Amino acid sequence: MNTTKAAAAALVAALGVTTLAACGTDDARDAAGKSGGPAPKTVTLVSHDSFNASKEVLAEFTRQTGFTVRVLKSGDAGEAVNKEILTKGAPQGDVFFGVDNTLLSRALDNGIFVPYEAKGLDRIPAALRLDKEQHRVTPVDSGDICVNYDKKYFADKKLAPPQTFDDLAKPAYKDLLVVENPERSSPGLGFLLGTAAKYGDGGTSQGEASGGGWQDYWKKLKANGVKTVDSWELAYNQEFSGSAGGKKAKGDRPLVVSYASSPPVEVLYSEPQPKVAPTGVSTGTCFRQTEFAGLLNGAKNPEGGKALIDFLISKTFQDDMPLQMFVNPVTNDATLPELFTKHGVVIDKPETMAPEKIAEKREQWIGQWTSLVLK
Amino acid sequence: MLLPVAFFAVFFAWPVVSIVGRGLRPDGRHWELGRFGETLTRPDILDVLWFTLWQALASTALTLLVALPGAYVLARFDFPGKRILRAVVTVPFVLPTVMVGTAFLALVGRRGLLDELWGVRLDTGVWAILLAHVFFNYAVVVRTVGGLWSQLDPRQEEAARVLGASRWRAWRTVTLPALGPAVAAAALMVFLFTASSFGIVQILGGPAYSTLETEIYRQTADRLQLSTAAVLTMVQFAAVGTILAVHARTVRRRETALRLVPPERTARRPCGAGQWALLGAVLLSIALLIVAPLGVLVERSLATPSGYGLDYFRALGHVDGTGTFLVPLTDTVVNSLQYALAATGIAVLVGGLAAAALTRRAGRLVRGFDALLMLPLGVSAVTVGFGFLITLDEPPLDLRASWILVPLAQALVGVPFVVRTMLPVLRAVDERLREAAAVLGASPWRAWREVDLPLVRRALLIAAGFAFAVSLGEFGATVFVARPDNPTLPVAVARLLNRPGELNYGQAMALSTILMVVCAVSLLLLERLRTDRTSGEF
Numbered sequence: 001m002n003t004t005k006a007a008a009a010a011l012v013a014a015l016g017v018t019t020l021a022a023c024g025t026d027d028a029r030d031a032a033g034k035s036g037g038p039a040p041k042t043v044t045l046v047s048h049d050s051f052n053a054s055k056e057v058l059a060e061f062t063r064q065t066g067f068t069v070r071v072l073k074s075g076d077a078g079e080a081v082n083k084e085i086l087t088k089g090a091p092q093g094d095v096f097f098g099v100d101n102t103l104l105s106r107a108l109d110n111g112i113f114v115p116y117e118a119k120g121l122d123r124i125p126a127a128l129r130l131d132k133e134q135h136r137v138t139p140v141d142s143g144d145i146c147v148n149y150d151k152k153y154f155a156d157k158k159l160a161p162p163q164t165f166d167d168l169a170k171p172a173y174k175d176l177l178v179v180e181n182p183e184r185s186s187p188g189l190g191f192l193l194g195t196a197a198k199y200g201d202g203g204t205s206q207g208e209a210s211g212g213g214w215q216d217y218w219k220k221l222k223a224n225g226v227k228t229v230d231s232w233e234l235a236y237n238q239e240f241s242g243s244a245g246g247k248k249a250k251g252d253r254p255l256v257v258s259y260a261s262s263p264p265v266e267v268l269y270s271e272p273q274p275k276v277a278p279t280g281v282s283t284g285t286c287f288r289q290t291e292f293a294g295l296l297n298g299a300k301n302p303e304g305g306k307a308l309i310d311f312l313i314s315k316t317f318q319d320d321m322p323l324q325m326f327v328n329p330v331t332n333d334a335t336l337p338e339l340f341t342k343h344g345v346v347i348d349k350p351e352t353m354a355p356e357k358i359a360e361k362r363e364q365w366i367g368q369w370t371s372l373v374l375k
Numbered sequence: 376m377l378l379p380v381a382f383f384a385v386f387f388a389w390p391v392v393s394i395v396g397r398g399l400r401p402d403g404r405h406w407e408l409g410r411f412g413e414t415l416t417r418p419d420i421l422d423v424l425w426f427t428l429w430q431a432l433a434s435t436a437l438t439l440l441v442a443l444p445g446a447y448v449l450a451r452f453d454f455p456g457k458r459i460l461r462a463v464v465t466v467p468f469v470l471p472t473v474m475v476g477t478a479f480l481a482l483v484g485r486r487g488l489l490d491e492l493w494g495v496r497l498d499t500g501v502w503a504i505l506l507a508h509v510f511f512n513y514a515v516v517v518r519t520v521g522g523l524w525s526q527l528d529p530r531q532e533e534a535a536r537v538l539g540a541s542r543w544r545a546w547r548t549v550t551l552p553a554l555g556p557a558v559a560a561a562a563l564m565v566f567l568f569t570a571s572s573f574g575i576v577q578i579l580g581g582p583a584y585s586t587l588e589t590e591i592y593r594q595t596a597d598r599l600q601l602s603t604a605a606v607l608t609m610v611q612f613a614a615v616g617t618i619l620a621v622h623a624r625t626v627r628r629r630e631t632a633l634r635l636v637p638p639e640r641t642a643r644r645p646c647g648a649g650q651w652a653l654l655g656a657v658l659l660s661i662a663l664l665i666v667a668p669l670g671v672l673v674e675r676s677l678a679t680p681s682g683y684g685l686d687y688f689r690a691l692g693h694v695d696g697t698g699t700f701l702v703p704l705t706d707t708v709v710n711s712l713q714y715a716l717a718a719t720g721i722a723v724l725v726g727g728l729a730a731a732a733l734t735r736r737a738g739r740l741v742r743g744f745d746a747l748l749m750l751p752l753g754v755s756a757v758t759v760g761f762g763f764l765i766t767l768d769e770p771p772l773d774l775r776a777s778w779i780l781v782p783l784a785q786a787l788v789g790v791p792f793v794v795r796t797m798l799p800v801l802r803a804v805d806e807r808l809r810e811a812a813a814v815l816g817a818s819p820w821r822a823w824r825e826v827d828l829p830l831v832r833r834a835l836l837i838a839a840g841f842a843f844a845v846s847l848g849e850f851g852a853t854v855f856v857a858r859p860d861n862p863t864l865p866v867a868v869a870r871l872l873n874r875p876g877e878l879n880y881g882q883a884m885a886l887s888t889i890l891m892v893v894c895a896v897s898l899l900l901l902e903r904l905r906t907d908r909t910s911g912e913f
Contacts, residue, residue: 044776082595244881
């Protein structure tokens with residue numbers, strides 16, 4: 001054992017645990033200070049990878065409440081929710097933000113949130129407040145999943161871009177659309193739910209789907225040459241001919257399932273910014289997604305968590321949100337940035353669906369969709 | 376021995392066992408072993424298992440076919456730029472799969488290089504997966520087989536020729552048997568990597584293809600079907616265990632049987648049309664398969680709307696006014712380097728100690744531990760990541776939100792590389808030297824310092840460098856660990872690709888290029904440190 005010990009000591013010395021310590025000290029002190037201590041001055045927000053807020057806005061929260069926000073990104077939306085379910089009672093943080101209406105029932109049924117009625121809730125339209133009796137979750141933003149089109153393609157072809165779900169199945173638009181797999185991508189799921197909301201559920205209980213409804217519609221889409229890929233990133237940056245990435249990758253699909261906010265973002269991240277967005281939105285193909293935040297069951301700093309939820313629906317945060325996460329504010333006193341009013345569209349009649357219905361049908365529909373479209 | 380065992384137990388075994396247990400014992404008391412039969416007879420699961428197996432076999436065969444000539448050329452021919460070439464072929468191996476997928480689509484996708492030259496368009500599907508696996512694992516074959524090939528004494532083959540054997544016969548009876556175990560070891564490693572391939576199958580396979588690894592991810596992260604995931608994890612365990620056991624056997628055979636010479640004595644300039652043609656063919660295949668996809672990434676990082684320029688690189692230095700990231704993207708380079716340094720420190724410490732322990736003892740138990748240390752390479756990252764969540768949740772080990780989790784996860788992947796590089800060198804140290812030192816009155820510590828350290832210093836540096844490069848590019852484990860918002864390079868690339876807009880896309884390509892260059896530079900430094908005794912097993 002002696003030799004092993006000696007070897008151990010030597011390796012530790014020779015191999016620069018020094019480098020380890022040197023590069024870690026700041027962080028380590030930081031982490032230690034934040035996770036321990038009797039009265040936590042830190043409030044931890046767990047979210048999905050797409051969460052963003054500007055520095056000044058988070059600093060404003062600290063100024064108002066004395067709490068510092070620490071953001072913990074926990075994977076994509078579905079993964080992040082599932083992680084909270086798995087760690088129920090001993091959560092990684094105090095507040096979870098980012099559960100949307102497609103996953104809401106799963107989160108609520110598993111009891112990962114405790115009720116808290118946020119201050120200023122009355123500024124949010126009743127239609128978006130999905131847990132009105134118990135207040136386990138608070139709506140924070142909403143957005144629409146819609147088909148986007150490549151303006152140049154349709155102008156060159158002198159063809160009107162499709163506007164509705166029905167249009168997409170017409171021969172004029174054959175082989176033009178790329179969608180995401182609903183099992184692995186939230187826009188993909190949103191689009192499927194949009195078609196189900198629009199055409200109804202005509203499928204039989206298991207296996208072979210038939211008898212009208214969304215299943216029939218998807219059969220038509222398939223016959224019309226719809227292409228499926230696994231992720232939004234692939235669909236938008238590789239296949240879609242209208243996006244900057246898609247142009248470079250020489251994508252050849254001028255229609256893609258994306259968001260109503262994608263055109264303004266396309267403008268924002270161009271240099272120089274074009275006067276008109278290169279892409280447009282088919283307004284009759286939209287499904288509304290609302291994202292919620294909630295106080296986690298077992299939070300170490302519930303007071304800070306409550307303050308944070310209040311802050312998420314404050315005007316400061318709501319005004320900042322559109323250009324951070326490319327979603328719409330939910331409170332009626334928030335102002336949309338010019339970029340959104342100029343290049344974005346307002347979707348008047350998006351398709352919607354109750355979270356309970358989604359929870360009930362989700363797996364079955366995805367299964368039917370898979371055998372209908374992929375096989 | 377104690378530290379590596381503890382490390383392995385706490386950061387690998389415990390999390391994995393817990394998450395599997397959660398799946399198979401949902402109520403916390405009764406084992407539901409019936410799940411095995413139930414799951415393993417489902418047609419969709421059988422499809423997954425079958426596809427995993429055959430695509431891994433096909434990928435392995437194709438990789439050997441393409442890479443063995445490369446291994447020969449890089450081992451036996453002497454030509455300018457050889458070191459750079461050897462580093463270049465290794466770059467894909469340490470790149471994150473997000474980037475490999477993106478790079479590869481540029482080559483085989485619509486109007487990619489193949490399409491423009493010959494109208495061949497693979498887009499997504501089985502062929503794209505297979506080719507990407509070749510791209511990814513080329514280096515494994517070149518390093519494992521080529522490393523040995525360059526040290527085989529050519530005089531043995533020459534002797535056979537003198538005795539009248541034909542060239543083919545001499546090669547078949549002398550060289551091939553000597554190389555056999557190395558080829559088998561390389562094949563097994565490639566099989567292991569391709570059977571557990573995640574990102575490539577996700578990106579290039581399209582929704583119709585699923586391997587064991589992607590299915591475990593889907594069942595765990597998307598659907599929270601922990602019981603199904605647990606069964607699949609057990610299947611993966613059994614498969615990986617078998618592969619590693621076979622691998623360990625072939626490696627042991629190789630270590631004992633051969634007489635080796637320094638590579639400088641075996642490499643010579645190619646002569647004759649045949650050899651030049653071979654060299655040309657290998658260079659062409661490397662250019663098409665490895666350089667071209669990487670080149671496309673570089674090209675795209677430079678192609679701005681107003682012609683070629685460094686705009687995207689410059690943009691990385693600014694704090695993004697609109698707040699995609701709260702820090703300049705150049706900070707992600709610093710973050711990555713810090714994480715990778717920490718991970719390298721841990722990996723070298725744990726791996727070095729394990730290698731030292733494995734040299735000194737040769738019992739069956741220790742050999743079993745040797746194989747166990749390789750397990751993290753073959754076990755699903757999502758299993759480990761979710762395991763962390765439910766095990767490391769109590770002080771003092773509530774590390775779930777700590778920065779240290781990222782380097783720890785990376786180190787899990789780095790340790791096997793360190794062990795594999797150090798072990799052959801440590802085993803080659805003559806025990807009598809240590810004994811002599813002891814007889815002359817040196818303390819064990821002093822004997823180690825005077826005898827072992829000088830001999831293994833280079834191997835140690837190489838191991839550290841390799842662990843560093845692997846940690847730098849490691850993506851799988853890190854994405855499943857929730858992290859405070861200081862993204863690493865690969866994570867930032869993935870996040871940029873998740874946003875519309877030309878600037879984001881360009882910056883993602885620019886960051887990828889930086890990552891590639893950092894990896895290539897560290898690998899080139901390694902090449903300079905290569906010696907005859909330090910080829911290791913990678």
